[in-house]
Amino acid sequence: MSTTVPDSGTYPFPPGAYGGCPMAYRERRETAPVSTITLPSGDEVLLATRFDDIREVHTSQHFSRNLRYPGAPRMLAAADFGEDPNSLTNMDPPEHARLRRIVQGAFTPRAAEKWRPQITEIAEGLLDTMLDAGPPADLRSAFAFPLPVEVICRLLGVPAQDSPLFRKWSDLLLSLTAADTDERMRAGLDFSAYVDGLIADHRRRPRADLIDDLIAARDEDAERLSGDELANMVRGLIIAGHETTANVISRGTLALLRHPGRLAALRAAPERVADTVEEILRVEIPGHGALLRVAKQEVRLPSGAVVGKGQGILAPFVAANQDPRRFPEPETFDPDRADNRHVSFGIGPHYCLGANLARVELQVAVAAVARRLPGLELAVPESELTWAAGSRVCGLEALPVTW
Template sequence: MDAAAMDPATSEDNGTYPFTPGAFGGCPAAYARRRVDSPVSVVALPSGDAVLLVTRFDDIREVHSNPHFSRNLRYPGAPRMLAAGDFGEDPNSLVNMDPPEHARLRRIVQGAFTPRAAEKWRPQITEIADGLLDAMIDAGSPADLRTAFAFPLPVEVICRLLGVPPKDSPLFREWSDRLLSLTAGSAEERLRAGRDFSAYVDGLVADHRRGSRTDPPGEPARNDLIDELIAARDEDEERLGDGELANMVRGLIIAGHETTANVISRGTLALLRRPGALAELRAGPERVAGTVEEILRVEIPGHGALLRVAKREVRLPSGAVVGEGRGVLAPFVAANHDPLRFPDPEAFDPARTDNRHLTFGIGPHYCLGANLARVELQVAIEALARRLPDLQLDVPIDELTWSTGSRVCGLTALPVRW
């Protein structure tokens, strides 16, 4: 099949992205249909642009790891997710860069995101989780677990990690929601949110720089990640530029609270749908790591992907040919539900072997914060199993509601009792 030759004006109606989520905010059924009928097909974006949608694991892995697919969408006529005001237009953002610029930034900061660096935070994350559960238990049953635990946990972690004042979390939560939305608000509102967020982070970084200058030589003002990023250099003694540093911090704030919080909520619901699951984890805490990996595979909150453009003609493993200049959307959630890679992919199986999902991506743009996110999720699930093994939903499951129109699909509330 020559996918590049497909024309939305002449081919059958392939639908409009974003697709309707499946049951319990799960993987859209549209991906499964396309995976069988047309694994590489045309889809219309909110901007009106037509791009190719890739739905098989091997093809998706190829799109994200092949250097001939580019994240540089800033040239005239490039496909856009949104007509205007999208973060894909920011040239300083790491997610919008190709090598060698992208490799240079990763090289400078990667030391702050190693498994060892993430493990350093486990005791503090455990302390935060237990403190939140103490407050929730003291307030009494029932409670909204999303508000009382799932969101404040990663918010507190990212605030401590970056040295961000916790009182400012409502601000960056509002900015993040606006920037992640595919339907709410105008382009001007998204641009305003981006400007306000940028100004806030610029001030935060400047405050850290001023603090660094008042401390003894060689000792940072605060033991947080912004100070490490300010001091970070590569082997050529090159530092992050101001714009690069600010974009790195913005990206960490958004990903560090929004995505992780939704996975905690969705993962907890996945366990509550299986009576006795939390009690089993309490009895066998060694199962937590495998459970978290299955949560990550099944409960990935982002149903889409960042657009890429083919810099030259590429043949995918399925045999489809993507022509030069063609935009491609290759969602990780579709890869994680490919039955050719994961037997019975809709089943939630914490004992699943060889669970090499693509939730954190693959290739050059593999998620920088993956190690920290894993630690946070392991701590959150372990704490719930240890402290509240009898946790259960406080409403019928069909009364739960989900956010729509965003790059992130999450619960609006998770009422529980114990």
């Protein structure tokens, strides 16, 4: 099967309508499901666009996250977080399994559920403030971002007044724009110094929060996280713990406003919030890319395409979630789907550690918005909504609403 298309295209591709799955993924899925693209670094890699191929790339032991050897494909020409050997996202088994085994107890469904009362308290307080101020409001800045930021601050014992700092750092570290290279490097250094200081302070003054749990965590062989592993874990939690969740809250609210019948159904049956959130996650995944992988040997994918030894491949979950072979009428927003096993949190060994906590946050947020804002509607025409560009995360710049 062909692995090229007439115009190989430069990644990242522009998003589809409402910041959705890029049209390039949909077009290639039928004509060239595994095709060549050019990364911001100038390197050429393959792009997988079908569910079964994407699942194979992320679950097969024949693909590696080790991109630190000379000549390995790179997302960016300059240094990137994909090069840090102590980062969980860059590890292969058995090192990856060892690290997850040490920390997984802090991320169980039971551990996440313990946070539901506090998350609910935060959500209600933010909506109280928004309602007291009156309409219109930017739901993104007034609710969608402050909620997960406050949660991660409490979870990790991070001073809430520092949140503007790590929001700035995470925005730069997620950028794919070459012009941000120097700023991105400075942000990485500043962020690392901040987290190192945070951990040192926790060692001096334990707070019984997640950082303390990670400091004390060990596996059955009594092995602890190394200092670099711990610091990388905390940095990853801070970024993933607010950036993606906040964007899903904004995008999910917009999806419900665009489908008023579904919003009315949720208000009439709030116990269906979990199903609604799962469909929001499937359709409104904010990351349009994926972590690069390299084939350790020649691999034939389910579509018939062959990935050569040493060849890089990008297998985005947003494309998998839109494959009609797996999800009938994938562009339809349907919380009543009978089988909605999306892959928005990943699949395989690198499945998102924070998935359980994110689900609790999203369920609380969506339920609270539906219940507390019965007259919610956009304060501007849909055509005036703008989307962030040049980042690994595709989110709304603002979500102006009234009620």
